[in-house]
Amino acid sequence: MAQVEIANKMVDVTEEGYLTDPSQWNEDIARAIAEEIGISLTDKHMEVVMFLREKQAQGEALTIRKVGKSGIVDIKGLYKLFPGGPLKFSSKIAGIPKPVSCV
Amino acid sequence: MKKIVILGGGTAGTMMANKLRKALDRDTWDITIVDRHRTHYYQPGFLFIPFGIYSEHDVRKPKSSFFPVGVNVMYTGVDKIDAANKVVHLDEGKVLHYDYLIIATGTQTKPDETPGLKDKLWYKDIFDFYTIEGALALQRHFKTWQGGKLVMAITELPYKCPVAPLEFVFLAEEFFTKKGMRDKVDITIITPMPGVFTKPIATKMLAELLVEKNINVVSDFYIEHIDNDKKILVSYDEKEVPFDTLTIVPVNMGDEMVERSGLGDDLNFVYTDKHTLQQRDYKEIFVLGDAANIPTSKAGSVAHFAAEILFENLMSAIEDRPLLARFDGHANCYIETGYGKGALIDFNYETEPLPGTFPLPGIGPFGLLKNTKINHYGKIMFRWIYWHMLLRGKELPVEADMTMAGKKRVTF
Numbered sequence: 001m002a003q004v005e006i007a008n009k010m011v012d013v014t015e016e017g018y019l020t021d022p023s024q025w026n027e028d029i030a031r032a033i034a035e036e037i038g039i040s041l042t043d044k045h046m047e048v049v050m051f052l053r054e055k056q057a058q059g060e061a062l063t064i065r066k067v068g069k070s071g072i073v074d075i076k077g078l079y080k081l082f083p084g085g086p087l088k089f090s091s092k093i094a095g096i097p098k099p100v101s102c103v
Numbered sequence: 104m105k106k107i108v109i110l111g112g113g114t115a116g117t118m119m120a121n122k123l124r125k126a127l128d129r130d131t132w133d134i135t136i137v138d139r140h141r142t143h144y145y146q147p148g149f150l151f152i153p154f155g156i157y158s159e160h161d162v163r164k165p166k167s168s169f170f171p172v173g174v175n176v177m178y179t180g181v182d183k184i185d186a187a188n189k190v191v192h193l194d195e196g197k198v199l200h201y202d203y204l205i206i207a208t209g210t211q212t213k214p215d216e217t218p219g220l221k222d223k224l225w226y227k228d229i230f231d232f233y234t235i236e237g238a239l240a241l242q243r244h245f246k247t248w249q250g251g252k253l254v255m256a257i258t259e260l261p262y263k264c265p266v267a268p269l270e271f272v273f274l275a276e277e278f279f280t281k282k283g284m285r286d287k288v289d290i291t292i293i294t295p296m297p298g299v300f301t302k303p304i305a306t307k308m309l310a311e312l313l314v315e316k317n318i319n320v321v322s323d324f325y326i327e328h329i330d331n332d333k334k335i336l337v338s339y340d341e342k343e344v345p346f347d348t349l350t351i352v353p354v355n356m357g358d359e360m361v362e363r364s365g366l367g368d369d370l371n372f373v374y375t376d377k378h379t380l381q382q383r384d385y386k387e388i389f390v391l392g393d394a395a396n397i398p399t400s401k402a403g404s405v406a407h408f409a410a411e412i413l414f415e416n417l418m419s420a421i422e423d424r425p426l427l428a429r430f431d432g433h434a435n436c437y438i439e440t441g442y443g444k445g446a447l448i449d450f451n452y453e454t455e456p457l458p459g460t461f462p463l464p465g466i467g468p469f470g471l472l473k474n475t476k477i478n479h480y481g482k483i484m485f486r487w488i489y490w491h492m493l494l495r496g497k498e499l500p501v502e503a504d505m506t507m508a509g510k511k512r513v514t515f
Contacts, residue, residue, distance in 0.1 A: 063259070064339075065370075066369055075325075076339055079339045083340070085323075086339075088297075100301060
């Protein structure tokens with residue numbers, strides 16, 4: 001774990017750059033992380049991000065399928081929003097832990 | 104008379120029926136177990152059927168042999184649970200009232216959830232080995248198969264027994280080598296995860312073994328549909344993998360009764376407190392085994408460890424004491440790696456599989472994250488333990504809580 005400055009704010013992150021405390025998150029941080037990944041955030045991106053934050057706060061396991069059923073975007077659309085890492089990148093931008101599979 | 108109802112007479116439900124009947128006075132507590140099927144399958148054995156190592160006879164017994172005397176058994180489906188009124192509605196209008204309810208209805212494979220899966224190639228060139236029908240169909244297929252691209256694919260998480268697809272490719276590698284046709288079989292494993300296993304140290308060990316055995320890995324591949332005409336798997340980001348024979352883990356979902364009862368998530372797994380094993384909203388409902396949405400493996404070993412915690416907490420609830428037992432997500436899996444060898448992993452919610460010895464620190468006899476013959480014998484012996492001890496709720500020499508004794512912290 002390390003502290004880094006993102007969008008003029010000190011936040012705690014993992015080695016892979018995921019925020020360890022979702023309460024340190026704000027929209028500027030989201031935009032900065034997205035830019036680093038190469039994504040420019042639209043309202044649609046933010047809807048997904050807010051959905052993930054809400055579900056994560058409720059303690060639910062996050063899956064691509066769950067986002068696909070949210071009514072915000074279908075799974076194909078999710079891949080188009082976050083190419084190469086639909087759940088990993090969206091979670092990173094949302095300031096929540098890296099999604100883990102239950103094994 | 105007070106009533107306990109157990110929904111599901113599989114591994115989890117049968118263990119609980121045995122534990123509870125022993126502990127609770129028959130004059131005070133009425134116990135009923137409900138299941139729509141009469142046959143108990145030893146599901147870890149399904150893995151061996153495609154390769155002709157086990158036959159159907161080796162993996163099936165009547166459920167009734169494992170239910171204790173003094174438990175009411177009802178072979179019927181469940182329509183829904185009316186949790187607010189503590190009532191279970193069964194098929195054909197029957198009704199069961201309960202003081203405590205245990206949901207142990209497991210997980211099922213849902214091939215219909217993936218377009219093109221249950222189509223014209225189903226059980227011709229596409230198989231699952233999570234059902235007896237699929238395992239037997241694949242056994243027949245392999246007898247005359249001339250080789251080509253063998254693809255083992257995982258559609259969705261979570262799924263039952265996370266190491267089974269790996270074991271499948273390891274056993275297939277041995278099977279086709281011994282048949283003298285390994286050079287004609289190209290083996291690939293496809294997963295939606297970033298690696299073959301999600302925990303880094305075990306992934307490293309298993310990935311090395313896959314390279315050694317010349318088995319290809321395609322990771323981060325999330326299947327959208329299967330094209331039966333072209334015989335290709337297509338992912339959501341439009342990648343393609345061709346196959347001649349496809350073995351698949353279909354989407355896993357909990358019982359539809361969970362959805363009708365409004366007690367679970369979008370995959371019909373019941374919202375469950377991961378430590379107390381109580382249903383999230385109703386304190387008189389407990390959840391055991393694959394039916395729960397707790398973040399650990401869907402596997403018999405987990406149900407076994409969780410059963411001890413659930414038993415303690417249910418006893419506390421009955422006696423009006425606080426629920427102090429906390430499940431740690433303990434899982435313990437033997438991994439068949441082929442050629443009479445196996446690996447063993449032991450882990451929980453917090454601790455990933457580590458190397459060491461098990462169950463006795465420094466002694467074993469089983470080696471954690473090591474590929475040994477004794478681990479393979481452990482898996483073979485386990486079938487006897489399962490039928491004769493585990494289902495009957497007898498004590499096994501393994502603690503419910505995971506222990507760090509005998510494990511080594513490693514970094515790499």
